[in-house]
Amino acid sequence: xxxxTQTPKHLITATGQRVTLRCSPRSGDLSVYWYxxxxxxxxxxxxxxxxxxERAKGNILERFSAQQFPDLHSELNLSSLELGDSALYFCAxxxxxxxxxxxxxxxxxxxxxxxx
Amino acid sequence: xxxxxxxxxxxxxxxxxxxxIKCTYSDSASNYFPWYKQELGKGPQLIIDIxxxxxxxxxxxxxxxxxxxxxxxxxxxxETQPEDSAVYFCAAVDxxxxxxxxxxxxxxxxx
Numbered sequence: 001x002x003x004x005t006q007t008p009k010h011l012i013t014a015t016g017q018r019v020t021l022r023c024s025p026r027s028g029d030l031s032v033y034w035y036x037x038x039x040x041x042x043x044x045x046x047x048x049x050x051x052x053x054e055r056a057k058g059n060i061l062e063r064f065s066a067q068q069f070p071d072l073h074s075e076l077n078l079s080s081l082e083l084g085d086s087a088l089y090f091c092a093x094x095x096x097x098x099x100x101x102x103x104x105x106x107x108x109x110x111x112x113x114x115x116x
Numbered sequence: 117x118x119x120x121x122x123x124x125x126x127x128x129x130x131x132x133x134x135x136x137i138k139c140t141y142s143d144s145a146s147n148y149f150p151w152y153k154q155e156l157g158k159g160p161q162l163i164i165d166i167x168x169x170x171x172x173x174x175x176x177x178x179x180x181x182x183x184x185x186x187x188x189x190x191x192x193x194x195e196t197q198p199e200d201s202a203v204y205f206c207a208a209v210d211x212x213x214x215x216x217x218x219x220x221x222x223x224x225x226x227x
Contacts, residue, residue, distance in 0.1 A: 002159065002161070004159075033214065033215075035217075041219070042205065042217050042218060042219040042220050043160070043205065043217040045214055045215070045216065045217075048212075048214055055212070055213075056212040056213075056214050058214070090159055090160070092159075104148075104150045104162050104165055104215075105150075105162070105215060106162070107152075107159035107160045107161070108159050109157075109158055109159045110158075110159050
């Protein structure tokens, strides 16, 4: 157990629907990062939050949004889902905003989203 | 922005042989280079990292080398074992402190 908790583990939904993925960072970590991993693809950065504030955005679609709450958990909202959104979605956490602590990022086990 | 290229995409070795995975990066300001191992159905796990003030780092059978002049870094696994089979990702930190990952190498260790 990495200490980063992602729920749900699996999600199957229809095109056009909206889903919310949840991430609880390791205790003490202030930063949460979201990554998308499509089939046989690498990890594409989506967005970074530090202590409730958005720090950086990657190639995140306008249909996607995220937030980090006062208790530091984060949610990634995906709306108007398309077949191409099917992927593994990972969150990672780190102590500070740089991710350059002793252990870098710690990843959760991911949410597998299937859009049918 | 930072771009990380990783080779090879797949690598098959005999148990006991060595495996080498290479990455290049584009941003000369990058100063942190971690390697992650991803097993089937799991999230990436940090296995070793190196900072720009160091040329080489070892941890048992795993070593990473960094050549800042050439902007490339490599992962070396010696005495490979079947449990080393996984997908390995290199990464580099960009100017906004986020990690940019390579495309991954699928390593298969044949018993």
